[in-house]
Amino acid sequence: xxxxxxxxxxxxxxxxxxxxxxxxxxxxxxxxxxxxxxxxxxxxxxxxxxxxxxxxxxxxxxxxxxxxxxxxxxxxxxxxxxxxxxxxxxxxxxxxxxxxxxxxxxxxxxxxxxxxxxxxxxxxxxxxxxxxxxxxxxxxxxxxxxxxxxxxxxxxxxxxxxxxxxxxxxxxxxxxxxxxxxxxxxxxxxxxxxxxxxxxxxxxxxxxxxxxxxxxxxxxxxxxxxxxxxxxxxxxxxxxxxxxxxxxxxxxxxxxxxxxxxx
Amino acid sequence: xxxxxxxxxxxxxxxxxxxxxxxxxxxxxxxxxxxxxxxxxxxxxxxxxxxxxxxxxxxxxxxxxxxxxxxxxxxxxxxxxxxxxxxxxxxxxxxxxxxxxxxxxxxxxxxxxxxxxxxxxxxxxxxxxxxxxxxxxxxxxxxxxxxxxxxxxxxxxxxxxxxxxxxxxxxxxxxxxxxxxxxxxxxxxxxxxxxxxxxxxxxxxxxxxxxxxxxxxxxxxxxxxxxxxxxxxxxxxxxxxxxxxxxxxxxxxxxxxxxxxxxxxxxxxxxxxxxxxxxxxxxxxxxxxxxxxxxxxxxxxxxxxxxxxxxxxxxxxxxxxxxxxxxxxxxxxxxxxxxxxxxxxxxxxxxxxxxxxxxxxxxxxxxxxxxxxxxxxxxxxxxxxxxxxxxxxxxxxxxxxxxxxxxxxxxxxxxxxxxxxxxxxxxxxxxxxxxxxxxxxxxxxxxxxxxxxxxxxxxxxxxxxxxxxxxxxxxxxxxxxxxxxxxxxxxxxxxxxxxxxxxxxxxxxxxxxxxxxxxxxxxxxxxxxxxxxxxxxxxxxxxxxxxxxxxxxxxxxxxxxxx
Numbered sequence: 001x002x003x004x005x006x007x008x009x010x011x012x013x014x015x016x017x018x019x020x021x022x023x024x025x026x027x028x029x030x031x032x033x034x035x036x037x038x039x040x041x042x043x044x045x046x047x048x049x050x051x052x053x054x055x056x057x058x059x060x061x062x063x064x065x066x067x068x069x070x071x072x073x074x075x076x077x078x079x080x081x082x083x084x085x086x087x088x089x090x091x092x093x094x095x096x097x098x099x100x101x102x103x104x105x106x107x108x109x110x111x112x113x114x115x116x117x118x119x120x121x122x123x124x125x126x127x128x129x130x131x132x133x134x135x136x137x138x139x140x141x142x143x144x145x146x147x148x149x150x151x152x153x154x155x156x157x158x159x160x161x162x163x164x165x166x167x168x169x170x171x172x173x174x175x176x177x178x179x180x181x182x183x184x185x186x187x188x189x190x191x192x193x194x195x196x197x198x199x200x201x202x203x204x205x206x207x208x209x210x211x212x213x214x215x216x217x218x219x220x221x222x223x224x225x226x227x228x229x230x231x232x233x234x235x236x237x238x239x240x241x242x243x244x245x246x247x248x249x250x251x252x253x254x255x256x257x258x259x260x261x262x263x
Numbered sequence: 264x265x266x267x268x269x270x271x272x273x274x275x276x277x278x279x280x281x282x283x284x285x286x287x288x289x290x291x292x293x294x295x296x297x298x299x300x301x302x303x304x305x306x307x308x309x310x311x312x313x314x315x316x317x318x319x320x321x322x323x324x325x326x327x328x329x330x331x332x333x334x335x336x337x338x339x340x341x342x343x344x345x346x347x348x349x350x351x352x353x354x355x356x357x358x359x360x361x362x363x364x365x366x367x368x369x370x371x372x373x374x375x376x377x378x379x380x381x382x383x384x385x386x387x388x389x390x391x392x393x394x395x396x397x398x399x400x401x402x403x404x405x406x407x408x409x410x411x412x413x414x415x416x417x418x419x420x421x422x423x424x425x426x427x428x429x430x431x432x433x434x435x436x437x438x439x440x441x442x443x444x445x446x447x448x449x450x451x452x453x454x455x456x457x458x459x460x461x462x463x464x465x466x467x468x469x470x471x472x473x474x475x476x477x478x479x480x481x482x483x484x485x486x487x488x489x490x491x492x493x494x495x496x497x498x499x500x501x502x503x504x505x506x507x508x509x510x511x512x513x514x515x516x517x518x519x520x521x522x523x524x525x526x527x528x529x530x531x532x533x534x535x536x537x538x539x540x541x542x543x544x545x546x547x548x549x550x551x552x553x554x555x556x557x558x559x560x561x562x563x564x565x566x567x568x569x570x571x572x573x574x575x576x577x578x579x580x581x582x583x584x585x586x587x588x589x590x591x592x593x594x595x596x597x598x599x600x601x602x603x604x605x606x607x608x609x610x611x612x613x614x615x616x617x618x619x620x621x622x623x624x625x626x627x628x629x630x631x632x633x634x635x636x637x638x639x640x641x642x643x644x645x646x647x648x649x650x651x652x653x654x655x656x657x658x659x660x661x662x663x664x665x666x667x668x669x670x671x672x673x674x675x676x677x678x679x680x681x682x683x684x685x686x687x688x689x690x691x692x693x694x695x696x697x698x699x700x701x702x703x704x705x706x707x708x709x710x711x712x713x714x715x716x717x718x719x720x721x722x723x724x725x726x727x728x729x730x731x732x733x734x735x736x737x738x739x740x741x742x743x744x745x746x747x748x749x750x751x752x753x754x755x756x757x758x759x760x761x762x763x764x765x766x767x768x769x770x771x772x773x774x775x776x777x778x779x780x781x782x783x784x785x786x787x788x789x790x791x792x793x794x795x796x797x798x799x800x801x802x803x804x805x806x807x808x809x810x811x812x813x814x815x816x817x818x819x820x821x822x823x824x825x826x
Contacts, residue, residue, distance in 0.1 A: 012292060084317030085393060098289060126301060132340055133368070137307055155298055188270050192270070202309065216488055219487045219490060220482065229456070230455055230456055237459055241460045245268075245269060246267065246269065251298065251301050252289070252298070253278070
């Protein structure tokens, strides 16, 4: 992520959370936090607890973030933000936490004609392949809950469609034939099948490394008669180090009601 | 073979709950941002380092990056990092830790370091690597914090020990790991029973050790890598120093160890200027020294070994205070001293009292006043340290003391005082380890250790990455004493001071004759005449030279095969 991208990201994050932007220059950003965001980011539970108990006037903080030291005013006091800074990663986490579930409707241009909207289930996931090393990929899957059509890169397609949180006038939603709970099961099965088709030589390699270390370990403890505690600890540690596994975790998702030909 | 697939379904219930209760629903802008971030944060490749992208303010050196990559990709996260002193092992360990954390392979981390380095480690991890490392101060920290830095001596004691054993560590880092060379110590046993997925052992002096010590260190990291204990000792003699002699063993060790040398890094190092300063005893100092020297021929009055006499002699070259302290101890420890023994000690104490000046201290004062710059004085003796502090104070020079026994906070404080307020830091041997003082570039060796590696560690405190100026080292030696012999033999003859680090421990391992110090004690303590002493010394130094030549030849041969 370039510094400029980081700056834009921060700006969007605070705008989406309805924080007044006090200053926005190319190298820095000052925002007035809302009460909610102060609680989310500033880590001062005692202040808020105290305030709520005494009924005082809340005074959420201002936050100045510097995204480019060279163009920001020299004497400006603020936090320098770069790709590795803990503050940025905290805001990343917050972004994800605040938008785990969503429901949106297509803002279609059909005027006063009655328009049916079809329900889609969207799941954005991260698939992690893990042994003593790790890689992950991101996938976005959409499932139409009437006819069961499954679509990849669903999120990218959604970006092309105007969406709104309120159902537009003269529109009605069709009831799903596939219930969300079985829709999720279908997506899960789809992902599992796709993964099983993949080449898993990485896992075989990891198992070989595991087996090799295990043999060494057995050899090391072969002179010891009784079950040795350190042996068991080491053995377990090797399992944790090498055992290949795949984790599918959820980034976010939701229900989207779209016109018939939207996707 | 198929791989277990775990599907995190915890979010499903929440989702269904929201559908039933019609929200509350998230914000579309944030939803899109979350996906953007995730696309940035996923790491599609097993290989490669992500850490540098997260560390814009750190410029790791090429050998540090290469080491981090090696450890993760080829050594499965278990390695001995054995760079020569001052090449940045901490940076390498930090890079590896950061990489694992970014990739989500490591969360729970235990870092065990000497007490004097606890704060420094935590600070570096926080400031350079943005890793929220916590120094251990309360026993609940073990459970609550993810990354904890502690001294091994604290960690191994209860209640800490029991709590630590309950934790599942993803990564354990141990600094100054050569201290774990003996598998019968409590420290060794403690580390052996820790639950650890990945493990880094940091040491600058791995191959000065005997083969047994290598075995113990590797077995801690990867039990069985060098075979079982019985099998190993059937093959290799326990006290052999033949690591270099056995190519197969060397190769095995290299699979779990990375050792960068200064010479290979291509970094320009500042120079070392060494000056030997010969000093004359004052008459009363000389009398004390001679009186001690006479003890050797005084028959069996001291059951005590030649070792005590040696110690006294060396102390006499440092300060009368050091001699006095030892004499007092000798008297107290002896349960039924004979009259002769007491008389002898009393006689020596009289000689001590007769000494009124300290020739070395005066020389040191003169130097300090001339250079008008920060300087570290190293001495082996605490009594000398105290005396020097008092002596300098008498002449208007304030100094800070430093020694191993200080509590962590005090060490940090002393270091800071030295950096900001004081001209002189007086350190004893134990204080020499680990602390970084590269803002200073003068060292006075008030007396010399007999183990050259210890001397190297002294110099390594200031001659390391980050030192911008040439380093000046002043060695004090009293003429016509055991000290001068040592200096000539050990340090001048083999050019120790100008040598690059690493060459030295190579040379010492080539000498397959056990502990250098034992030889010196033998030479100076047990020789019955000056002549015998001279011959033995000649012997020793030609052995060292021989080893040195062997190494040079070996270098030209190994240049091609050593990668």
